[in-house]
């Protein structure tokens with residue numbers, strides 16, 4: 001066996017109880033190979049260092065700490081949500097006002113578009129306002145006004 | 154409390170069940186976090202976060218595996234995420250601990266400089282293995298850590314990682330090859 005195989009065995013943490021002959025061969029090799037011996041020391045001290053901070057006993061305070069942390073997170077969440085609510089409350093009337101203005105501009109534009117088309121056929125004159133009234137949900141008075149206006153032209 | 158009762162209680166957001174879960178599994182969660190992070194403060198913080206996540210997502214637990222398998226999976230994923238998100242911070246922390254003389258408090262003042270150097274060298278060498286494990290690809294790192302540090306059998310690791318048994322064997326083999334490649338040049 002070469003050093004590579006022994007190094008893999010060291011990383012495997014060869015179990016003496018499971019493989020006594022393998023363990024003996026490794027031991028003999030380590031006694032005469034400084035490179036594998038150094039490798040074994042690094043793996044052993046490294047493993048000890050990695051597991052040295054492991055716990056074997058419960059922290060009795062942990063559940064309380066978790067509950068406090070959860071409360072803190074909930075409080076932080078609710079405090080970060082508040083400005084959003086305020087913005088929404090202020091923002092809603094503004095949004096409605098802006099929507100009304102835009103609707104007004106759009107309606108005005110559409111009426112002007114109709115007046116800019118004086119030479120339309122009778123069929124289109126009778127159908128377009130109906131579709132229009134349906135499309136933007138105008139009330140009866142408005143649609144009657146538009147119809148009379150168009151037929152007058 | 155039996156496992157099915159515990160799961161039912163967690164889904165129902167019962168605080169007694171949650172406390173029982175924390176009592177029963179805090180060592181498992183903490184040790185997995187510590188195995189990956191090698192820092193007790195970070196491991197404690199992350200343990201708390203993991204239990205909060207478990208409490209909030211208990212309804213997602215399908216019950217087709219053991220509760221411990223689910224906790225191993227969450228703890229492993231969260232630990233690796235923590236490392237990824239804190240890479241820069243960890244770099245500076247490692248660097249400052251390397252240059253700080255906090256460690257010298259553990260050594261008696263009367264020790265000869267050669268003994269101090271030897272101790273420092275030993276401490277440094279004992280970090281080689283962790284540094285080499287940290288540089289493994291994630292899947293190899295998970296398999297190696299769960300098997301060698303958590304002492305879990307391949308079958309359980311396969312379930313935690315949601316891969317087949319031969320896949321775990323292959324990951325373990327590649328992890329050992331890579332560790333050997335990374336460690337041997339450091340010893341020359």
Ligand SMILES: [Zn+2]
Pocket residue numbers: 002003006029033034035036037
């Ligand atoms: Zn050798």
